[in-house]
Amino acid sequence: xxxxxxxxxxxxxxxxxxxxxxxxxxxxxxxxxxxxxxxxxxxxxxxxxxxxxxxxxxxxxxxxxxxxxxxxxxxxxxxxxxxxxxxxxxxxxxxxxxxxxxxxxxxxxxxxxxxxxxxxxxxxxxxxxxxxxxxxxxxxxxxxxxxxxxxxxxxxxxxxxxxxxxxxxxxxxxxxxxxxxxxxxxxxxxxxxxxxxxxxxxxxxxxxxxxx
DNA sequence: ATCCCGAGGG
DNA sequence: CCCTCTGGAT
Numbered sequence: 001x002x003x004x005x006x007x008x009x010x011x012x013x014x015x016x017x018x019x020x021x022x023x024x025x026x027x028x029x030x031x032x033x034x035x036x037x038x039x040x041x042x043x044x045x046x047x048x049x050x051x052x053x054x055x056x057x058x059x060x061x062x063x064x065x066x067x068x069x070x071x072x073x074x075x076x077x078x079x080x081x082x083x084x085x086x087x088x089x090x091x092x093x094x095x096x097x098x099x100x101x102x103x104x105x106x107x108x109x110x111x112x113x114x115x116x117x118x119x120x121x122x123x124x125x126x127x128x129x130x131x132x133x134x135x136x137x138x139x140x141x142x143x144x145x146x147x148x149x150x151x152x153x154x155x156x157x158x159x160x161x162x163x164x165x166x167x168x169x170x171x172x173x174x175x176x177x178x179x180x181x182x183x184x185x186x187x188x189x190x191x192x193x194x195x196x197x198x199x200x201x202x203x204x205x206x207x208x209x210x211x212x
Numbered sequence: 213a214t215c216c217c218g219a220g221g222g
Numbered sequence: 223c224c225c226t227c228t229g230g231a232t
Contacts (some may be wrong), residue, residue, distance in 0.1 A: 025227075032229055035214070041229040048228090081218040085230080119230055140228035158229085191226060192222080 003152050006204055007168035010150060013200055014180035021179035023129050026052060030105045030130035031061055031097075034115075035090060037122045043080040051080055063103060065094035087119025109135045121158065128175035137165045138178045142185035149189065151206040 001009075024152070032052065034076040039048045059065040065073070076208035080086060097105060105149040106112055112123035124138035137143070139158040143165075147153045151159040153164040168178050188195050188196050194200055196209050 025222080037228075038230090040227085042216090042227055043218080043229095044227050046227095079218060081227085082216050082229085083218075085216055089230085117230065121229060123227075138228075141226080142228060178228085187226090 001204060009175060009204055017149055018180050018183055021176055030126055032056060033130050034126050037125045038090060038117050039077060039080045039086055047080055050175050051077055053180055062094040062097040065091060066098045092116045107131045107133060134174040137162050137174045142182040143178060145191055146181040146185050146189060149207040163209060
């Protein structure tokens with residue numbers, strides 16, 4: 001089966017498994033989702049969700065975070081890893097939102113990716129989940145792995161993987177296919193021990209039993 | 213290609 | 223011990 005034939009089958013079966021997809025990162029608005037997504041780099045969402053209530057309690061929005069010190073933000077986000085970079089980027093992003101975007105997050109890929117620490121993956125998450133704008137498909141560690149195993153791409157480069165995925169799914173599915181691949185990746189097809197015998201995509205998966 | 217970096221699982 | 227977790231900048 002070709003990738004373009006497989007894609008709708010995958011979407012349909014995952015849609016049956018996940019009738020409604022809710023973002024795993026707790027947030028109340030676009031700014032909080034952006035911050036949570038930045039913190040989610042190489043970190044589990046469960047840990048991010050432990051940190052963000054503290055973070056947003058102390059600095060509710062970009063106006064407050066822009067005035068925070070590097071050290072106090074580092075302390076709060078420390079357990080998410082990469083804490084120096086994340087603290088620096090979040091404060092700098094807050095400053096830029098206040099000074100350059102009038103205190104409101106912009107709604108385009110081009111503008112969002114001018115924020116330090118924000119590239120296509122984070123921007124795609126914010127655009128599709130907070131603004132309902134589908135400029136692309138968010139490609140993270142799970143999407144990378146699932147796209148490869150399902151034969152949607154031969155690349156390990158997130159930018160090329162996104163280009164490979166986009167023509168396989170109609171635009172209105174771009175936000176959902178990300179959620180589906182992330183959840184399915186966690187529950188059935190994790191990096192280490194994929195549960196191929198229990199997988200409802202097993203009959204159509206090019207890499208069934210390979211686990212790579 | 214390399215660095216940033218904590219925490220949990222196996 | 224090694225691998226992995228909704229990455230991004232140099």
